Amino acid sequence: MKDEYLKKQARWLSEGQIDRRQFIRAAIAAGLAVPSALTLATNVLAATPKQGGKLRYGTSYGSTTDTLDAGTSEHGMTQALNYARGNQLTEIDNDGTLVPELSESFEASNGAKTWVFNLRQGVEFHNGKTLTADDVIATFNYHRGEDSKSAAKGLLTGITEIKKDGDNRVIFELSGGNADFPFIVSDYHIMIMPTVNGEIEDPNSPVGTGGYIIEKFEPGVRTTLKRNPNFFKQGRAHFDEVEFITLADTTARQNAVMNGDVDFIDNVDAKTVALLGRVPTLNILKTTGTQHFTFPMRVDSAPFDNYDLRMALKYAIKRQELVDKILLGNGEAGNDVPVNASMPYFNTELPVHEFDADKAAFHYKKSGHSGTIQLSASDSAFTGAIDAAQLIAASAKEVGIDIEIVREPSDGYWSNVWNKKPWCACYWGGRPTQDWMYSAAYTADTEWNDTAWKTGESAEKFNELVVMARSETDEVKRKDQYWEAQKLLQDDGGAIVGMWASFIHAHSKALAHDEKIAANWTSDGSKLAERWWFA
Template identity: 50%
Template sequence: MGNLIKPSLQGGVSRRSILQGTAAIGATAFASQFGISPAAAQPKKGGTLRIGMAHGNTNDNYDPGTWDNAYVQVFGTARNGYLVEITADGSLTGEVAESWEASPDAKTWTFKIRKGIAYHDGGTVTPEDVVASINYHRGEDSTSAAKPFVDPIEDISVDGDNVVFTLEAGNADFPFVVSDYHLPILPSKDGKIEPSNGIGCGPYKVTNYTPGYIAELTRNPDYWKTDRAHFDGVVLMAIVDPAARQAALMTGNVDVIDGVDLKTVALFQRAPNVSILSTTGTQHYTFAMDTRAAPFSDNNVRMALKHAINRQELVDKILFGYGSVGNDHPISPSNRFYAGDLEQTTYDPDKAKYYLKQAGLDSVKVQLSAADAAFGGAVDAAVLFSSSAEKCGIDIQPVREPNDGYWSDVWMKKPFSAVYWGGRPTEDWMFTVAYASGAPWNDTFWENERFNNLLVTARSELDEGRRADMYREMQNLVRTDGGVIIPMFASYVMAHTDKVQHPEKVAANWTLDGFRAVERWWFA
């Protein structure tokens, strides 16, 4: 099954370490955080890293509030800096913020802003830039996907070198929130940022960008992390077709790819000079039902569909063992408050038929939209789902959608569609982004009053036991009432040529080393 790496988010981050954070990134700090002995922590600099990515749309752009696929997320991290960084082991370290501290009730957070960080245009990061960058995603007029989890911020102010966040209620996970890829720190003028010029304070600066095709970047000579950004340049290519992506690696046209085609991974890894890299974490594949649209507006139909899918078959035939069975909620075993004792929803034609009868139906016919842009093998997964559902009185008609434009024209537009989620490091973050009432990425348009009340209460609850109970109930509510089918958690499976080097510990919170391969990796 390759090199399976389990992140240490579960039990690995103490409440004290979140409430009070400090960081200093030098050779020793880099070594301890990224699994390299200090004596060996001298990666070579030079060369141009070329990455072939499984995502990318022609309507992608620089606006951080819109970033919805791995291509723009890696591109965003390559050129931007964030208040806080999630390290390879799932802990937090400072980036634009060198330290942070919370009030005892976790309602007021003070971040000390690092001095001397340069933007690509020669400007310098200021506390005022931090305020403007976060405020861009707040307020009634914001259309940002980050709006749901920054709206609880009541006030942001500058206090000398510090930025002070006042929340409407305590949030013990707040430093994780501000690490989100939607929240880069950008230059501001008169309290506003310009989200479309591509200027950041990150490791690389843009020289060319054609959305949906290619981005070319060169190393930022003024980057403050002297032990990062080893490549002279980076090229990100959108190669959505998995066969073309793997061919590009084998022919030397790219150095790294994500989204390895699992149907051929056994043969692919035998190719000379090719190494497979697999990490396990929070990534999951889903089938999202629009709960506003018939027949999905009836929870009995939703439950029938949940019992009509053979989860283990998908893990075996779509993931080829690179993953595990899901239970229709988005919290993985690597999360701190994972509810492992919940009853597992299983393939059960009799139960599926029972729920159809409860809905007053003997059978039901639905269309399921899918494309490889959703996840590798999504169309095949839809076909397998259709086959298993036949025995349940459910006629699922798979619809192969175009890869380009899938996220703008199909996702959250068609009533039943295949989706991938990278997951989030905390329960609150995942639920807020995709399950809270009114969240821009609530792709099932699910509304559950009890869930929404628990979400707010759990966020400010500092007692770990009570918090665990609330998150358990929320996971069960999504499982038994939600509009999402989550049949499997998938490993991130990547490949690279042998000249590409990376730390021994590779992050599993998102693909490509938590979106930071361009900064953390190097050539031999």
């Protein structure tokens, strides 16, 4: 009875119906000692979102080649920016659940081949235009167009028709059933854009429906935003201003948060966690999700077009050593599939790809290759990528494979190196479902297939299985399809999935957030700007 009474008083305090003095008086009357009442009042108020202040967000991501076209967003900074300035039909909430966002509700029919999204009414873009079904349809058509370069194009190939039923109802017809479709439309590339005469006039326009309005965009340097006074979400977007600052250098990023020049940094080096943890003004935040670090080999480029060479490299890597020395234990070893035990239909019977000198030497000799193999890396790929590449070169040398590390510039890494050079370092934030992860990076139709694994018997079979599993409603059959797909990918594919890594952040103790923190992306699902506040 007392607990219920205190919860009610705490709710009233957080909502401003009573003040701190009244709450403390009520808590004492309920039997709490004065010190306990004071502490409880402080905690309640600290957990109550307050509006105001300027968030300075120091991020390891950013490039001078960045644009405002959400479809070409390549890394964590532009992703966070997309979420700050715009919205999708759905979103992954901070507790990991899928919820409507620009849609108010959605429902499926016809074996999940037809999906209807009912739009929120009264939502405005930053330019004052009211959101309608035409904006949604034009946005999706932009991403799935024949000449589209959008990273979301591969996710949307199953759409055969999009139509509207009035201004606030959008209907998607799919070529096959897809129970995961509402997850797909939450993808950060598919930020709903405003139309002009029914068309997307400028995909690089800063205009969105999000909690913040872009004031200045300096690619690879900083982006400044101000709060949108007409934001449709109640209890979100608390800061008056937000500034995203690119700090690609790990030491510079660490010093900035230690010195109070920024309020938050992502991608804390595991080696400096203890040091930052001793700073009295800072908190360390770790979240564990689906982030993984990879070394994609493009199978359309020599020497990685050779199956045995790929297998030799997969067996020449000491993955646990990578976890121990690069992540300092903040993660787990990878096994060359972008799926782990936290995801549905994880194949528990896959062979373990760990360092095996005999197997590596066998496949390397069988490949017929000789000479140096180049591995491109930069800490822009992930913190510690250069050190990880050096560890890979050292273990490969033990079996007679000579790897040359090419240190690439941080600026432009995602435009000039990743998805272009034959072998490089990379990170993936992961996706909540296998279909989404495969459609983003492994199927033949996605722009982000960074291994170019698209042709050949195994790749073609893999693509067939992904399509089959997408619409399969029998759980046993779907599991079998995903298990076979993982076997094909692990064996024949060009991805070396070396590590699954926790997200590690450092932030000022002046910042506050909900009790639950999203782990689907770094920085509270890349929505820190919308979800956090100054206590």
